[in-house]
Amino acid sequence: MLLQQFQQHLKENFPHLSPANNKFLLAVSGGIDSIVLTDLFYKSGYDFIIAHCNFLLRGEESFRDELFMTTLKEKYNKEVIIQQFNTRQYAEDNKISIQEAARKLRYDWFKAISYQLSAISYTAIAHNADDNIETMLMYLFRGTGIRGLTGMQAYDKERKIIRPLLFATRKQIAAYAEENNLERVEDSSNLTDKYTRNFFRHKIIPLAEEQFENARQNLLGNIQRFKDVATLYEQSIEMHKKKLIEQKSNEIHIPILKLQQTKPPDTVLWEIIKPYNFHAHQLPGIKKLFDADNSSYVQSQTHRIIKDRKHFIIAPLETQEAKHILIEATDKQVKFENGVLMFEKLSAISYQLSAGSNMAQIDESKIKYPLLLRKWKQGDYFYPLGMKKKKKLSRFFIDLKLSATAKENIWLLEMNKKITWVIGYRIDERFKVTPSTQEVLKISFTAAQKS
Structure with missing residues (x-):
């Protein structure tokens, strides 16, 4: 049943990714989701290479997972690429969390492989519907705009990533694995609440289901509605940008009075400045520029917003490029x-x-x-x-x-x-x-x- 749904889902949502003309990089941890994804790709006639990350975070268990990859190589007769990462050291050096370090190392590696192997069309990742719910809730509690409420992207054209299992629940995936006797390895860290995602998976969502029987389905429905709202929101923002933004060479000029008359001004201002590496916590300081002296400014890593009489000017820090x-x-x-x-x-x-x-x-x-x-x-x-x-x-x-x-x-x-x-x-x-x-x-x- 899941195989037919998977093939139909690919046909409807990724019509340009036919088996005949594409080769994929499958991100495979060895867990149930990625093993099912591998089996579905194989039985659907797609060509692929398996990529496995060993983050060296779980001792012998990490090397057990790496060894398990050889069984997949034999079973599917596909190339397996393995990369080890000193994740703890990377996190320490870059002053980020272990989770963030692993995520960055993983995606940077996938990107590097895609550049090296021109035959690779897309990297496929085995995130499922339940993962998407957890992601949306984490964004919601952390603080996010409307796009954060839409969960993960099923198709990320810029990074050449697809997530073809977002339609399937964890229960459906587990049932498929049992029906097809798929061997896999278990990640012991998934059983603890040490990581944020597991806290939502093991505590927040089950508590919600005690009160709302259809909580998961309702949340999936909300994600789809948020996607529709996000589309309308982005269309409206683009209309405001066209009215406000004056492109002059490599600078952006924004009439202050027109911006103040825009409804809602804070949201529109944020959407204009976000691509220039400004952060949400800088917005109050940027708003103070409305009443500030001429030449007052707020700076990001790459740009400045300068008050110049009746305009805000977004100019690059690289002075030989700025006007x-x-x-x-x-x-x-x-x-x-x-x-x-x-x-x-x-x-x-x-x-x-x-x-x-x-x-x-x-x-x-x-x-x-x-x-x-x-x-x-x-x-x-x-x-x-x-x-x-x-x-x-x-x-x-x-x-x-x-x-x-x-x-x-x-x-x-x-x-x-x-x-x-x-x-x-x-x-x-x-x-x-x-x-x-x-x-x-x-x-x-x-x-x-x-x-």
């Missing part, structure tokens, strides 16, 4: 598209002012960090050194008789909406060195070599 770059008081050198800026703080007592268009000499006491390095734009104005009235940059460039190409490549330093230096041309009068200056900020510009 908006923040400069802190401690920065000595900043590389950007047009070249390199060098920053040096000097005592005004012994400092001698010197001329040069590629050098700015500024009163450090008048600077409030961070400075913003960006390209000029229409509407920008400053007070050119020696002048008491403001002047639009567009008029300043006309007076200099700059070509359209030259104007396109002009960058400037800004401090809280005040232009400090039009790089390579002139500083702002408000930041000049005076007889009362105690410390000078010397900024030198070296233009990038044109290829």
Whole structure:
């Protein structure tokens, strides 16, 4: 019965994975689920290689499981690949749990095999319906968005992983194993509540079933409904993104007022920033940017969200890629598209002012960090050194008789909406060195070599 259901399930849900044109990597622990998966693949006419991970966590039992793989090689006449991992050491080195370490080592290895063996179409993993329920509940208690409530992905195209047993319950799998006299090994750690999944498997779900007879079926039904809700949710988020996001080179610009008027703003903001390695716990700090000073920011491992007047700008930390770059008081050198800026703080007592268009000499006491390095734009104005009235940059460039190409490549330093230096041309009068200056900020510009 399960064999027919399995074949029908593959036909309906994975129609592109025919036996004739595909070869699979089967993740096999030796437990009942993966043994049944192997037998189902074999009897359905699929070609495959067996991959077994020995995490070296259960002493002799781990090596017993590894030895058991030889029986599968003989039974199915298929290649078996075995890899040992020092999981405890890896967990310690990376400051993660044993469970997380094993998961990462496992999936990284599967990915490596897929790259090495081009014949492999997908890696098949034997997660079942009960596993999916446990996963959904763990996400629910841990805290998750709507996608976390949909459980595991049956088809992960990006990682080339399929989970073709998600339709089958643990009882169905056990019945198939008994009917077909399938030998397998038992993992003793599955009998304890040491791991989070086992706690849900042995305690939480059985307690729920005492109160709700159809708890498992209801939870499986909820997972499917959550998938439908997630689809609608993602469609709505994409509509909001199209209205809000302005892509400029490799930066994202978001109008603050339009974002604040979006309903619900927190959720939409989170979905926009999530791909740039921001974490949920940073969201309150990011929301404070609504009322923060210009050039205030929040940073992830790869990007910054910068408040720039009426916009949030998501810019990469790699400054040579960014169009908006923040400069802190401690920065000595900043590389950007047009070249390199060098920053040096000097005592005004012994400092001698010197001329040069590629050098700015500024009163450090008048600077409030961070400075913003960006390209000029229409509407920008400053007070050119020696002048008491403001002047639009567009008029300043006309007076200099700059070509359209030259104007396109002009960058400037800004401090809280005040232009400090039009790089390579002139500083702002408000930041000049005076007889009362105690410390000078010397900024030198070296233009990038044109290829």
